[in-house]
Amino acid sequence: MVFEFFQGLDQVEITSGLTLLSLLIGGIIMAVGLIIARTVKLLFTKYYAPKLSQDSAKNLGKLLYFGIIVISFLVFTSTTGVDLSGLLVAGGIFGVVIGFATQSVVSNLISGIFLMIEKPVKQGDSVDLPGLGISGTLLDISTFSARVRQFDGTITRIPNESFFTSNIRSLSSTPVRRSEAIVGIAYKEDIDGAISVMGKAIRKEMPYALILPKPDFRINELADSSVNIEVLVWHPREDWDQVSPKLLKVLKNALDEGGIEIPFPQRVIWEAKD
């Protein structure tokens, strides 16, 4: 009875060469392909992905999954005898139209592939994109876009094309970073004394400031009202927020406690005699 049922299906022709039975077999092939793809991806994620970097694991997982589905589709078309040549001719013309319409989509896809190959930054890195005005932690680079969690907590999606063509400043690829501040002291003050006071305050109050290389003090400018001193402090790359925003406060308090004047802008006016 079952045999007669399948024979019946084989006689129902949908288009030339494509019967209901071959469509059913094709459906089973696709379903099995989907199950295999999911199982392979699951096994890969469980056993092999932890040994790879996050980016590589994610991309390889996708490649395996979609690769198996594409192979299933090819097996499906070859077993059912579907002739795709007509589709290819129509697709050629249609492809031109679609190509123009999806230019930016394709561009993002290609940029994404190059980003995955070149790897200028990796998942979890702190990045700064000066051209786009975006700074934050790179969450992921997917097929069409990258996501960055900015330091204010918001998440920004950046099309891969923009990301790829931007200047990318990595904030976490070196073990240390440097923060700078400029303070002005009055002309009457002793420069070496002021530097000594500031150096001691950094040593005492900034536990994340590196002892080696030691903080550097440079005379930045003999300005209108003050001698400007640039202070350069190195710190572990993760601790920018423990140093940079606090540096000026520490320096100001140190100069105040040392009785060193931070002058206001001032102008000397000479009055001409009649």
Added chain:
Amino acid sequence: MSELNPNYTNYGIYDINNDLDFNLPNIDIKFRNIGENVFSYFRRDAEDNTVERMIPTKNNKIRIEIAPIRPLNHPSHRTSYLYLELETPVFLSENSQAKIFARCPIEIGIFLIDGENKNSLDFFTCDPINSRFGLYGTPESGTLCKYTKSEIVESYDDSKPYVDAIMEIHFGNELSRGQSISKVIFPVTENSIYYNGSKAIYDSINAVLKKKLTIETLDISARNISTDWAKSPDYERKELVKRLNMGVD
């Protein structure tokens, strides 16, 4: 640092049934029995930073251990390397060996003992001004380390309670010329700490000047010591740390 008080609490294991205070340099520690089967832990440092914990217990008593730990946690755990800059460099003539004792910083760990398990309750440093980072190498590719200037002392007995532990360093020079050594950088996670009373010591290290192919290096490796002093529990998670290839100055 203020002058060290000879009456500081010793390192060791303490059974606490009731209120108990500990006397450490610049640090106040108080355990309080605040209710049935509940204790509180309170710590205040010289800068008025405080830490408080509630400790529920099973039988109205707790057992704790105060022990020296590696100086890697304050102000935050960022590295496993220790950079010892010797206050006085050591000169080694060719094919010679020498042994010195050097001060190494420590932090203090408070562990809650539950049967065989020792759980980290708190950590702190009694010498925060000298708990700082330093970089060995260039900013692009160097190694972040905990940095300290290390004084060379006479023996293990010179350990300052709650501030430092003494490490024996075995120097060797296999080069064909004399050389000064002014710093040693190594993963301190390979060195255990031992305590007795209020004194502490580290496992030793070997530091040997060698020529590898054409490059002169200072090869550093940990060397276990045998002692009857009590071994401190580990505060940090165990992790594999690569040894550095130190160049010669």
